[in-house]
Amino acid sequence: MKQFHFIWLLCMAFTPGAYAQHSHDSLARHQTNNYLKVTAKKSALAGKKLMQGNTKTLDAYILKLQHLHKKVALVDRQIADQLFPGLMAKATALRNQLQSAAQAPAAYFGYLDTLQGSIKYIGQQAAADQNIYLRSKKAVESLQNSLSVTEQTSNLIADGKREIMAVLAPLQSFSAELGGLEKEVYYYKQQIADYKALLTDPKKREEKLLAILRNRPEFQNFMAQNSLFASLFNLPANYNAARSLEDLQTRTQVENVLQRRIGSEAAGRQIASQQMDAARSRFDNFKSKYASNGNVDEVPSFKPNPLKTKRFLNRLEPGGNIQFQRANYYFPTVVDIDAQVGYKFHKSGVVGVGLAYKLGLGQGWAHIAFSHQGFGIRSFLDWKLRGSIYINGGLEGNKPAGFHRIRELKNWNGYQMSAMIGLCHKVKAGAKKTATTTLLYDFLAARQLPGSQPFKIRFGYTFK
Known part of the structure; x- marks a missing residue:
């Protein structure tokens, strides 16, 4: 049995093509x-x-x-x-x-x-x-x-x-x-x-x-x-094959062939011209049969709305961003991780909502410790100003309280409100991905306890 197994291994080793072909x-x-x-x-x-x-x-x-x-x-x-x-x-x-x-x-x-x-x-x-x-x-x-x-x-x-x-x-x-x-x-x-x-x-x-x-x-x-x-x-079978140009006729050769066949008389040239007109007519008929409907006479006399025919799901723009907040006497360094979805209601405007999770990072490099530091609910509006610059604003409700269990979040008291407005810069990062950098000012930052920085910067992506 061992000898058979050894011979089988040798056969497979020296016939890799059969095994590879099967795979x-x-x-x-x-x-x-x-x-x-x-x-x-x-x-x-x-x-x-x-x-x-x-x-x-x-x-x-x-x-x-x-x-x-x-x-x-x-x-x-x-x-x-x-x-x-x-x-x-x-x-x-x-x-x-x-x-x-x-x-x-x-x-x-x-x-x-x-x-x-x-x-x-x-x-x-x-x-x-x-x-x-x-x-x-x-x-x-x-x-x-x-x-x-x-x-x-x-x-x-x-x-x-x-x-x-x-x-x-x-x-x-x-x-x-x-x-x-x-x-x-x-x-x-x-x-x-x-x-x-x-x-x-x-x-x-x-x-x-x-x-x-x-x-x-x-x-x-x-x-x-x-x-x-x-x-x-009526393409030939070797249409895509790489071929030499040595057998192709030059323009001079073509003109010589035409002159030999139709002659230099006016009658012959007239017949050739009629045949060309017939060929052009057939080609125009072909174009009318197979060409797209995007003709010049179909250009609308009104300004079309590019979103008119878009379905609801095709107007949605999912995305996310992160925001860092420095540690203070009460709270550790916190990173807000936001997941959001926007709805494109206008060619220049997007409105949406998001959920943010606050992750505590500790009190510096020497005291890194992960902790739950709350969550937030966000609303936002993007409106295109010029080029890749957008005005961004919205209302947010944040609950900056640590928790250990999900059921502790059922208490809806203790939210701190923020009224944000600022600018957003969007840059294409792929076929369906856009990188965003947003600078915001919080008008209600002074009312929060403890007070927070009024200026906030967020980095993120949208996918569409």
């Missing part, structure tokens, strides 16, 4: 399973939100058309009956078949193309559990359908808006209604853009596997042959 395969399957789970969950959630947004927007659009129909009919019955019944019929038809609407060509969405390609590649390589793969594939197909329906809804409402504005703008008596319709269309498109931005924000597990896949030549070749981008432009 790599199992790790790859674990990664792909996690990737498919993340993408399936994300795709299902995004598709659900898109369909809910389409339903809500179409309902509001139909009600708006009915309201405008009645109002315009009071001024000109003929214009109202010619314009609105057709628009309402189209909107109602799409609203009634949202779940079963046929897919239509939509704007190219790079993330969805990569998502579909990676899932198809994983399926062909059998690198994940079959049930997980099928669920992810179904969720992505459903997302694709939701994006197609969203594109149809957006185009229908945008076309309706243009028709209505073209007819009613000369009347000059429906400016308020036209302004409201323009805002609804704009914010609906902004909401779609926000959903897509959330969808394209990769999770760590998703980003890790995509990085592994992109480094594989076989995956690059697979995407070059099977992605929507490759099919649109």
Whole structure:
């Protein structure tokens, strides 16, 4: 038995590739399973939100058309009956078949193309559990359908808006209604853009596997042959391969070839010019089919509110800070550790609340001792003044009393109030992290027992 065990160890020592390959395969399957789970969950959630947004927007659009129909009919019955019944019929038809609407060509969405390609590649390589793969594939197909329906809804409402504005703008008596319709269309498109931005924000597990896949030549070749981008432009299989420029034609060579084929006569050049015009027309048609809706004529005539389409959770800004207070005759050195959450109610303003824990550090380096020194409740308001400078203020209630058990905090008596105002400097410290330095003045510092320093400085971070 010992001899067999020794021989097995020798085999494993001299064949590390087999063991490493087995470990790599199992790790790859674990990664792909996690990737498919993340993408399936994300795709299902995004598709659900898109369909809910389409339903809500179409309902509001139909009600708006009915309201405008009645109002315009009071001024000109003929214009109202010619314009609105057709628009309402189209909107109602799409609203009634949202779940079963046929897919239509939509704007190219790079993330969805990569998502579909990676899932198809994983399926062909059998690198994940079959049930997980099928669920992810179904969720992505459903997302694709939701994006197609969203594109149809957006185009229908945008076309309706243009028709209505073209007819009613000369009347000059429906400016308020036209302004409201323009805002609804704009914010609906902004909401779609926000959903897509959330969808394209990769999770760590998703980003890790995509990085592994992109480094594989076989995956690059697979995407070059099977992605929507490759099919649109008919890219060759070796599109991403590094190639020498020695075989490429120079401009002079191209001009010589053209001259040999079409000649130098005016008729030949005219035919070539017509062919170029036809190609340009086809390209313009392609752009209208696949380009985004951010055209120049879609620039709003009002000042948009960037927070209008943000959900409540997306407006929250969690964070924290610390503040040190020197020791005195009554209390040791104290550090206030604050956890807070703010709500962005305006593009320049944040309001929020926080809880602070007071940790005692002792009476100097020679007498370091940790102790509970109380807690505090805070409220704050940040308002942007200029650049990275904000005005900061708020009310705070602090209970600077030591305690040994949590139940001792049930006594709400003994709070000392602070009224703070000052300046805050914010600097980006990462993609979703901002460093803050705040200098505050406490107007009620002299009323506290024992008295505290009126000026306070806090260092912290917010995460968003």
